[in-house]
Amino acid sequence: MIAAIPFPDISPEIFSTDLFGIHLAVRWYALGYIVGILIGWRIIAAALARPQLWAGPVPMTRDQLESLVTWMILAIVIGGRLGFVLFYQPGWYLAHPLDILKVWTGGMSFHGGFLGVVLAAWVFARRHGLPVLSLADLLAIATPPALGLVRVANFINAELWGRPTTMPWGVIFPGELAQSCATATAPCARHPSQLYEAALEGLVLAVVLLTLAFRKGWLKVPGRLAGTFFLGYGLARFFVEFYRLADPQYITPDNPWGHVLLGMTMGQLLSLPMILAGIGTLVWANRRARP
DSSP: OOOOEEOOOOOSEEEEEEETTEEEEEEHHHHHHHHHHHHHHHHHHHHHTOGGGSSSSOSOOHHHHHHHHHHHHHHHHHHHHHHHHHHTOHHHHHHOGGGGGOGGGOOOOHHHHHHHHHHHHHHHHHHHTOOHHHHHHHHHHHSHHHHHHHHHHHHHTTOSOBOBOOSTTOEEOSSHHHHOOTTOSSOOOBOOHHHHHIIIIIIIHHHHHHHHHHTSOGGGSTTHHHHHHHHHHHHHHHHHTTTBOOOGGGOBTTBTTOOOBTTBOHHHHHHHHHHHHHHHHHHHHHHHHOO
């Protein structure tokens, strides 16, 4: 029998109760967002508390940071939900528009949440007279912890699992669909692609960006950290898509890996603009920094 790791017995719900016939639960997925946002808040506050990290005045006050957190929470939820609706299941939600509001049933897109944050940050910066690129840099160093925690929550939820594998770290996820492979004679082991993303998008990207911000002085060149985040996330997501199973609506008997265009998945297609944006932002920031 091929070596594999059984899925750990962890409930997606940390705590749950039934109140007046309504099931109320605190889930790891929601906790990942909450804790990630709080960590990001503390990272930005730490950067603002160190004037020596900046080439000029600190770009934002503490009161403005508190307002920014509220804006970002709304942008993540609204953008992430609408992104999932438009990018992954537009047909279903066109026929069932009220289901768009049922965020508790799942369905969030990082790329949609990213676009929501970009738009909200631009409007916030213009409204408060803040430097857009410096605000983008702050959001860039604050984002990876939340990404890593949410991907770990995806693993606990046994969702967004990877393609079949014979590697010894393959995981046998629960559920008939997850355990079925076309040629399998035993439960199918799959890549724990959620943990791959947690490591690359969360841990590695966080270490790189925080080192550049707090040790290498990159906050003094507005745009560098934002460009590094765009490029780093885009490359990480593009890479992991080779091991992550595509969303079921793209999978057919003739297209088992869910390729959408030119042999790429939807996740890879949506990552290409981020990679290009990252390269462009880095080039632009470095040119602006020249004497």
